[in-house]
Amino acid sequence: MTHMTRRTALASMGAALATPALVSRASAAEVTLRLHHFLPPVAPMHTSFFEVWAAELAEASEGAIEVQIFPAMQLGGKPPQLADQVRNGICDIAWTLPVYTPDRFPVAETMSNPFMVTNAEKTSVALHNLMDEFGGDEYRGMKPLAYHTHDGGKLHTRDAPVLSAADLQGLKLRAPNQSTGDMLAGFGAEVVFFPVTEMVVGLSSGVIDGCCLPYEVVPAFKLQELTSFTSEPAAGARGLYANSFSLLMNEARYEGLSDDLRGVIDAASGIELSRRIGKQFDGFEAFGRGVVEKHGNTIEEIPVEEINRWREAASPVHEAWIAKLNDRGHDGAAIMARANELLDAG
Template sequence: MSKLPLNRRHVLAGLGATLATPALMGRAHAAEVTLRLHHFLPAVAPMHNEVFLPWAAKLAEESDGAIEVQIFPAMQLGGKPPQLADQVRKGVADIAWALPTYTTGRYPVAETMGLPFMAKDAEETSVALFKLMEEFGEGEFRGMKPLAFWSHDGGKLHMRDAPVRTAADLQGKKIRSPNAGMGELLTALGAETVFFPVTEMVVGLSNGVIDGCCLPYEVVPPFKLHELTKSSSEAAAGARGLYANTNALLMNERTYESLSDDLRKLIDDNSGLELSRHMGKVTHESFEAAGRELVEETGNEIVEIDAAEIATWKEAAEPVYANWIARLDEAGHDGTAILARVNELLDQGA
C-alpha cells in the first residue's frame, strides 16, 4: 500500500478513460456551463486537491472545455456544513460535498452506514454504501442528483492525553462524536459526548472543551490534529472500524436536467459506482495512510483496542441499532431489512 499522496496524473488515470463522443468533438473551448462545487474543508485538504480538482479537470478535458467546475472550499459561498445539501437543492451551489449525518434523521438510509461498526476499509464501505442507496435510497435526496456516495476508513479515538484501551478509559471524558449513533455508543460506554461540525473541532481541542474526538486519520493533516492530541486508539486489526460517516456528492437536479444530452452523459460517465469506488480507494490508500504516518512521525502513541474489548463495545451498540431500525421504520422503510443488507454488503466486500 503506497503511503504517498497520489499525484494529479495518477488520479486522472484512476478515474478511468472516457472517449469523447462525436457530439463533444469540435466544441469551442469557451465553457458552455459553469458549475460551482462547494465544500467545507480547507483547500489544503487531500479530497480537494487529489479528487475534486482532478475530477473537474477531467470533465473540462472530456467536454473539450464545455464544462467548467469552479471549486469553493471552506464554505466560501457562505453558510455552515449542515446546510450544504440544502444549498444544492436551492441552487446556491450546483454541486456540493455533504455529510448526511450533519442533519440526523433527514436522510436515514444514507446515515445507516454511519452506525457503529459499519465500516471496513474505505473502498469496500463506499461500494457497499452506493449499492445500498441504489436499492433503498430512491427519493431520499429530492431535488438533487447524487453523483457519488463514499466513506472514509474506520474512525479512531484521538485524545489530548492518555489513550483509550478500554471503556474504563472513556469514563467522564468529553468526546466530540462524529454522528448521533456513535454519540449513543460513547455515552453508553461512559463518555460525555458533544457534537459539532469537524470545522469547529480545533477550537474545542485547543481550549480543552473536549478531551478527544473520533475521526479517521485522513482528517489529521488539514486540521493539525497530531499537534492537538497525544494518542490515537484504533480497532483491532481485521475488525470493523468504530464508525465511518456517509459522504455524498450531490448535484442540483434542475442544473443537471438543463444540460444538453451529451453533457449529461458525460456527467453520468464520471459519476456513480466507479466514482464512489475511486473516492473510497484514494481515501484508503492515500489519505488515511498519510494521516497515520504523520501521527507516527510526531511521536504520538498509537494503541490497538483488542478484539475482546471491541466485542463488548459491539454488545453495547445493540440498542443503537434497535433505535435506528425504529427510526427507519418511522420513515417508511423496512429498518430490519436495511440493517441486514448493510451487513451483507460489508461481508461480501468490494
C-alpha cells in the same frame, strides 16, 4: 447533438476543421458548475479529488464544462446547509454529510452507525448499493453523483490512550455523529457534537479531551499537535464508525444540460466514482497515520475482544436506528441486514 458525443463529431470532421473548433470551445466554457464544500483548500479531498475530477470533466467535455470549486464554505452558509444549497441552486454541486442534518436522510445515514465500516473503498460501494436499493427517494430535487465513506474512525486523545470501555468513563469527547455519540455515552463518556471545522478550538481550549475521527482528517487540522495518543481497533475488526458522504448535483441543472454533456456527467459519476473516492480515502488514511507517527504520537491497538464487546454493547443503538427507519416508512431490519451483508461480502 443527441446521438453523437462532441468527441465523435469532432473526429469525423477532419483535423483542419477540428483544431479551430477545439481552440474556440476551450476558450469559453458553455457550462460553469459551482461546487461547494466545507474543507480547507489544503485538504486532500480538495487537492487530490475535486481539482482532479474538475479537470477530467473539462477534458471529457472538450472544455464545455468548467467546474469552479469553492472550498471552506466560500459561498456562505454552514456545512449543514449544503444539501439545501444544492437543491435550491445556490450551488450546482455540493459535497455533504447526512449526519450534519440528523435523521433527514436516514438510509444514507445508516452506514454512520457504530461498526458499519470495513475500509473506505468497500464500505463506499456497499453504501452506494444500499442507496440504490433503499434510498432512491431521499434526495428529491437533487441528483446524487456518488456516495462514499471514509475509513473507520479512531480515538485521538490528549492525555491517555483508550484501550477499554472503562477508559472512556468521564472523558469529554467530540462525537462524529449522534449514533456513535450514543454508544460512547453508554460507556460513560461526556459527548458533544459539532462540525469538524470547530473541533480545533474545542481541543485547544480544553472543552474536549479528544475526538473520534479517521486519520485522514488529522493533517488538515494539525490534530497531531493537539492530541498525543491514538487508539485504533485491531486489524480485522470492524471500524468504530464511518460517516457517509453524498456528492450531489442540482437536478434541474443536470436536466438542463445537453444530452452529450449529461453523458459526460453520467460517465464521471455513479458507483465507480463511489468506489474511486473510497479508495482515495483509504490512501488519505494511510498518509494521515504516517503524519501521526512522524509527530511521535503514541498509537495503541484496541484488542479484537474488546471491540467485539463494544459491538455487542452497541446493539441498542442499532435497534434504535431500525426503529427510526421503520418510523420513516422503511423496513429498518431489512436495511440494516442488507448493509451488514454488503459489508461482509467478498
